[in-house]
Amino acid sequence: MKELSAQVRWEQRTQRPLLALAVAFALAYAVPIVDSDASPAVTVACTVVEWTVWGSFATDYLVRLLLVRRRKEFVRTHWLDLCAVILPILQPLRLLRLVATLTLVGRRARMASQIRLTTYVGGAVVGLLMFGSLAVLSVERESPNGNIKTLGDAVWWSFTTMTTVGYGDHAPTTGMGRVLAVGLMLSGIALLGVVTANIAAWFISRFEKDDVEERRQTAAIEALTEEVRALRAEVAALSGVRDTVRHPAPGVAEEPAH
Template identity: 65%
Template sequence: MTTRRERWERHTQAPLIGLSVLFAVAYAVPVLAPGAPEWVLGGAAWAEWAVWAAFALDYATRLVLAEDRWQFVRRSPLDLASVLLPLVQPLRLLRLVSTLLLAGQRVRMASQVRLTTYVAGVVMGLLVFGSLAVLEIERASPTATIRTLEDALWWSFTTMTTVGYGDLTPTTGLGRLLAVALMLSGIALLGVVTANIAAWFVSRFEAEDRIDHLNHRAIQDLTAEVRELRRQVAELQQQTEPGGQAEHVPSA
């Protein structure tokens, strides 16, 4: 039997994922078009806060509907931290981090989303939003080497894969902090992908071992049946041979 909280989570799954897409657009607009009209930039900022507020309201509602509220808080500390993070200091980067974490949590909870799809989505999200974030942070610095979206995408890719050619590097403290986060995320995702591939190979080997074991057992059973049949045939032959101990029924 599903609880009220589970029903709420199921009904709000798709709307919140749709709002996370709206947040992605609202975050990208000021970065890609900083010279846009003021009403466009203001609308994007309001959209970011509105999406974050929707996720915060969702967390509060799930907390109220939870049967054991303290247990709910203990099991989802990252959700609570993501809700409170933008209130500490209203930076766009903090709103980005918190909304990505909250949206990722809801996507991960969807039963139709497989691990491979989830990991691929996380990789693409980190690549795109990491590029937008470092571009917004770095291009205002006079010593910046990352000034275009192409440079930012290249830097994010080499950073997440821990290659780090060094041709493009962040020069600000916040940019370097972002680089550390991307490197750690890349290492973690690489570990997840490697573990997933290893688990797939192990499952295949175990399946083949089970098939071999079943085949071996079937061969043993079949051999035993053949031996039993041969024994029975030998007994029948012995009984029907002349001089054997076959029992003759007298004729009428």
């Protein structure tokens, strides 16, 4: 059995702790937005949790970079992880920390072979709905012309935006809110394409499996038919030999019995 590399072992050991930290980040991100009257101590605690989670993912990236042999290739193939780690440092916005954490969690989740595509898509839908609602609420609630003032309005807006329905009863008015709307629309279209492709691939695989099984059965029937023909030919040949022995041709004397 091939021994796992140090990088793979590290990723297997840290996958669950990092996912738990991501859940903690989600709670810390949501509390100040849902409870707009939260005390300064709660707000500071949530901010500390957010930066702690980001620091954990940054440490994870550095450790994986140190464990690999070809570090330049690792940086080149994991450039999205690097951007997600660096962006919050350059511009420490809560929204950028949100995007960075979602990106890193998604990258680590795709490395886990036991997570199926359906589960990943379902988690992506729930995550985008939740974080999209919280993000748009945080930027639109204080807007004087905005009409997304409650969490219910934000969830409804996120759902209609992701499904590209867009009733228009709720719409962002700020620049950042419109950026979020574009991101949700593109994400919704992409997820819809993934689901459609997954369903189509499932039907195609079923048809191919049935086709392969039908061809296998047809080949087996043809082989059995050839065997039956060969047996008939052998039986016919044996019958002709027996008739020749019992009824010899004229002029051929039978061998005297001893």
